[in-house]
Amino acid sequence: MARVIISSGHTSDNPGVVENGLREYDLARKIAKYVLKYTRQSGIISLATPPNLDLAGRIQWINSTGYNTQTNDIAIEIHINDGGNSGIEGWFLGDGQNRSQELTEKVVASLTGEINLPSVGVKSEFQHPMGAISFINAVLPIGSVIECGFIDNQNDIAILRDEAGLDKMGRGIAKGILKYFKIETEIAPQEQNQQAYNATNTGMANRVNYGGGNTNNFPGGAGTSPNVAPAPTNETAFLPREERKTMIIQNYTKILGREPSDNDLNYFLNIGIREDDLIKKMVNSQEHVDLVKARQEVLTTRIKMNNEQTELMQLRTQSAEYQTIIDGLNASIVQKNEALTRLQQRIRELEQSKNFPTTGGKDKTQSKSSGKKYKGNFSDRVFKAFSDILE
Secondary structure: OOOEEEEEEEOOOOOOOOOOOOEEHHHHHHHHHHHHHHHHHHEEEEEEOOOOHHHHHHHHHHHOOOOOOOHOEEEEEEEEOOOOOOOEEEEOOOOOHHHHHHHHHHHHHHHHHHOOOOEEEEEEEOOOOOOOOOHHOOOOOOEEEEEEEEOHHHHHHHHHOOOOHHHHHHHHHHHHHHOEEEEEEOOOHHHHHHHHHHHHHHOOOHHHOOOOOOHHHOOOOOOOOOOOOOOOOOOHHOHHHHHHHHHHHHHHHHHHOOOHHHHHHHHHHHHOOOOHHHHHHHOOOOOHHHHHHHHHHHHHHHHHHHHHEEEHHHHHHHHHHHHHHHHHHHHHHHHHHOOOHHHHHHHHHHHHHHHHOOOOOHHHHHHHHHOOOOOOHHHHHHHHHHHHHHO
16 A cells, blocks of 8 residues: 655754745745645545654654555655755665665656756765765655755746746656556646546535544544435546445545445445545544554554563573573582582591501500501591592
8 A cells, every 4th residue: 555754854943945035944845735735636645744843853753653664655855955056866765775765766757857857866875965864764664855956046946936836846756656656647737637626526615524424533523414415526426336335445444444334435425525535534534543543552562572572582591591500500519418428427437447446456556566557647547538539
């Protein structure tokens, strides 16, 4: 499932580069707005970072959505360049040969083709004057930074001053995103999109609620009776009913992980809602926000559990090693006690032999004078006995 987050650099208090009456922050947010318009029209689930978040805040917000590299989600941050050059510049993670480089190359190629500006290069973050780009490194989705023209070059300024030029930039970035996700959808120019939207959504602007089922989960709140739906007003209503039903069920299952209630299904079938409008309503719903938050909590809990399991295995291994050492020490103590017991027994035997001579009634003086071999005193014999035992 294609999911993208569009971030715009800087804040209103720290607007980045300011030249010729233009501010980088304002231009980046306008371009981001147009990117979202085209990606959402193409069926891509798209989010935008809230305004006036600093870099750390933007990164934290992106990582809290649950979007990540494992599910091929992407996050693109838009900036405006300076330095007098002209064209589009892109930055990717590390030294390349990864999905970040692939994404950046496709976006830069589509963007330069759309607005007829040259490419200044698709570059590794290691080539950046700072040696690394925090946004690309810190976000959990696949990251890319796109510099949309130079704020101090007259050719680029002509595009940046023109609302239609900013729209083209947004469309160019969106086309690159579609190519990355391999989505075969044509993005029509702004004028055609507006005409089609006006023709197919007459009367929709005045509708606050779209009724049915879990109305509190979606923008507009409750209040519309599930049994009273507006009349169909766009081309979706002219599709066969079963096709419209399948479209609604598939999008509910894909985005919210459940099938629609009967009230929701009947309501959307009756009004013939466009698929992109349905997707936008579901993505912006509180239910989807809660799902994203819950998913992030699950991921955090899973990481914590894996870390605790690893620590437990290490403790078990360490405990087994300590037990082996303790068993060895206990065996040594047993051997020592047995040796001491034998030594004490030998000492008692020697003491007994001292008190009862074995020379046939001759005393010690007589045994010495008889010329027999000297056998040593009591201490010598005890020492010799102890040595024999140890041997």
